[in-house]
Every structure is written in C-alpha cells, then in structure tokens.
Amino acid sequence: MAQIKIDHVTRKFGKNEVLKDISFELEPNKIYGLLGRNGAGKSTLLNIMTTRIFASSGKVTMDQQSVVENDDILADMFLMSEVDLYPERMRVEKIFKQAELCYGSFDYKKAYKLAEEFGVKLTARFGGLSTGYHSIVKLIVALCVPVNFVFFDEPVLGLDANHRELFYQELLQSYEERPRTFVISTHLIEEIAQIVEHVFILDQGKIVIDDETQAIIDRSYAITGPKKAVSDYSVGLNVIGHQTLGGLRTDYIYGDLDDERVIPDTIKIEHVDLQKLFVYLTEGSVNYVKE
C-alpha cells in the first residue's frame, strides 16, 4: 500500500516564507485532519502535494518516487480545492464525465445517488450554483474518483447543517466501502473531531502538532479555579492560553500534567475539545491587539 512522504518542504512567495521545512507522512487508509488559521499555508501545502504548484525546496514522494511529473502517482491523488476550477457553463453531468476522462474511471452510480441526496440537478450549469452547491459538486467528484489519496480543502464551505451532516456520513460510508486515505482541511474543527484519526496543525508555516486525535485530546486540559490557586498549580506547565472571569481563572494546558503535584480542592481539571485547543494554540498567529 502506497505511502506519501512530505520531506523538508519549504515554499516562498517573494520574501514571504509560507511553508517552513514541513515534514510528515500519510499512511494508507487513514483519515487525517489538516488544521490551520486563515493564511497558515494549508492550501499551499495541498497544492504542492498535488503538483499544482512547486516547493521552493524539499520534496513530496509516494513510495520513494517524487510526485513531480509522475503521471502514475498523480492519477492516484485528487484535490478538491477551495478554488472553483470548472468553467461556468459546464453542466454537472459533464463535470462527472471529465473526471472519468482524467482518472480512467468514475463511480457514476454513487455520484448519481449523492447528487440526488444533496439535491443537485445533473443538468445544472456550474456557474449558476451557489457557493454551497459548488462545494457539493466538487465533493461528489472527490468521493467518486478511483484514487487512494483524496484531499479536501474546505469541503463544507457554504453547506447548511443538514448537508454537512450528510457529507460526514457519506465520507465515512465511502471509507468503509473502499478504505483509502483522506485529508480534510477545514475551519469547522468540532464537526470533524469525531471523524479524523490523526491531526496535523499547521501554524505560521510550521507543523506544530502531528499526532493521533485521541492522544491530542488526552493532553489538552482546562484548569479552573480561584486565580492564585490556578496560577500556582500551572507553574512550569505548558500554558497555551488563559481566561479570567471575576475572581476565577482558567489556564489552558497542552502537554502532560505533573503527577507529583497536589491538586487543591478548589480547582477543577477537565479536558478541552479540539477546537478550543486549536484556538489557544494558534492565538498569537495574527497581530491581535487584545486587552
């Protein structure tokens, strides 16, 4: 089974280094989350992996072979990008046909079923559809091409709550029917926390977290209690953020707690969810001026 390796990839746009020495691996048949702030470099990374753009240095390989100018490898990857690449006047059924031409085969049966479930007319022209329906057409194609690596860049942009639930269900069902590797890049972190096995967090061009989802949540804590008690308890721990409300303080920790430390009765220790962890971990990444 094929494996993709991202090996010391950097990418500059002019003076701006958008990706800084990125390395990680994608295993076969696994669902990954790729999380990051707006502008963190997620789309650039996905574009490099699928050779839509090139790395300034470093390389991407599948089973030791470079992806660059390698048609066999590229035929095994599909990127559903946030950008709309289809001509405005192209009809949905023609988009499916085009996918078949590019990838050699296409699961029309599933595509028609999904089109019906999501309420997309096969004769509709792409340009006449709303943002939400653009996403829907693109994600149907992504689920029906015969590749082993599917990358979703903002798959649920503009989708209503019902359609988002339907997408997550269909993704899992498609994965069960034909296990392959999915990478989901999204801003709706809470909604995919149950779906992704492994999470990469990209922040300011660097991978700051690369771990199993459960392991990440196991190491994420909120310590709440009277200000002084909390500050005393947290000394030396990896505090990534805090909130105060009157006399109460919450410290957010990412990392192991100190088992030797006595926990006073006045403080409460809970796990925090993935979205909260993400927000605190990446908080400094834009030039906030906060009180």
Add this chain to the structure above:
Amino acid sequence: MAQIKIDHVTRKFGKNEVLKDISFELEPNKIYGLLGRNGAGKSTLLNIMTTRIFASSGKVTMDQQSVVENDDILADMFLMSEVDLYPERMRVEKIFKQAELCYGSFDYKKAYKLAEEFGVKLTARFGGLSTGYHSIVKLIVALCVPVNFVFFDEPVLGLDANHRELFYQELLQSYEERPRTFVISTHLIEEIAQIVEHVFILDQGKIVIDDETQAIIDRSYAITGPKKAVSDYSVGLNVIGHQTLGGLRTDYIYGDLDDERVIPDTIKIEHVDLQKLFVYLTEGSVNYVKE
C-alpha cells in the same frame, strides 16, 4: 425608533416561487437569526429588503413607508452580502472611504482597530484576499457604517475558528456601544444560538418559525428510550424526526408536551439544541433518498 415590516412578500424567478407570502417584523435594537437550508430563499429575502431586487408582490416598509426608491430609508440599512461586490483591484482603505461616501459617515477608528485585530492590511487589494478575508473586510464595513439595520448574509464564510469567535465578540461589543438591529443569516447555527434573541426559520420559501430563541429551545425535545415506549409516548405529539440505534429510539418533538401524559421510567426527555432542531425541522426540504 424605526421598525421594518415585511408584508406578504412573494418572489418568483420564472415559474419557481422562491418566497411564498412572507410576513414578519424587525424591532429596533434586537439581534435576529435568519436560518434556512441552502436555497431556502434567505439571500433573496435580504436582497428584497434592501431593494437590490424587487418582490413579485407584497411590500417592505420602514415605519409605514415603502423602502422602494426611498433614499432616506435605504441609507439606514446595510447588507453584507455573500456576493463580493467590490472591484478586485480596490484596496481595503478605499473600500472604507467608499462606505463613508455612500453612508455619510464611517467609524474609521473602529474599522482600523478591527483591521488590526483580524490581521487585514489596509493597503491589500480586495481581489488578492482569500474567501475568509473577503468576509472579514465586508463585516468590518458592516460594523462601521452609521445605520440602524445591519443584515449579515453568511458573515463567517471561510473564517477560521479564532476569527469567528472574534467576530461574535466584536458584534456584541458594537451592539452594546450602539444598540441597533442585526439580522444574521448563517449555516453555523450552534455558534450564534447564544447571540440571537429571536429566530426566523425559512423553509422552502415560507417562514416556519418566528419566535424568541429561548421559547424555541423550551419547546424542542428529544425523547429517548426503548422503541415501543417512545412511540407510545409520542403519539399525537408533533414529531419532526427520529433516530433508532439498536433497540433504542429517539423522537424529536417541536411543540408542547402533554402534561397529563405519564412518563415511563424507561424514557428520558431532554431539550435539543437549535441546530439539531433546525436539521430535523427542515430535513424533508431537499429530495433526500435515505434508508
């Protein structure tokens, strides 16, 4: 204080009746949520209220005066639309200036503060920004124009989790500083449930719910237990959806329960959140083919 009234508004596009006899009112200084599936007619409704398009019949008035061709009224309303209306080459600072020209004044102090918090460069050209930053520029303008009615159509489209939190905070702070009426149309229902006082749900061109947020949640229930016990209990109640898992069944109810009815020990009654209610209420609205 001004009040807006939507009075038996219908709108047809060809044979397709997108809005069907819509009536409701917007009070001064209140935050509303306008919820609906993709294609439910939300954007059409907001466009009619701000005279970007016209109703096929019915009317929109502010204090008994029609909004149509009434510059004084239109100067008191702002629509942040999902569509990008600014020229690609226009710089952010020019967009602020243009808003001042259109609306007579503009809160530059707040706009500069928000631009800094969200990390938007004033010299950036609109066309060079990502989807998320398009939304950010547009919502900054919406918060800084001197109007009493601000309509947001998908304000957080493409925003990362941190920026969404920041927007909700800034919206509430702006409301505190200068109370006015906000209408927020969004697919991220859970995130605005705490912010909006009153909710309209638009489904297939009709208003199906027009009520205070708390009143809606008070009337939304999930009844869970053994299949037969749940079905027996729910007879005659307004069941809007159900789920089964093994021998367990959950019925979702919207409406009052029957106080006379005995609740068996085996079933559990809980309130459901706004997003779940929305999903079940509007589930039939596209041509789903579900098992």
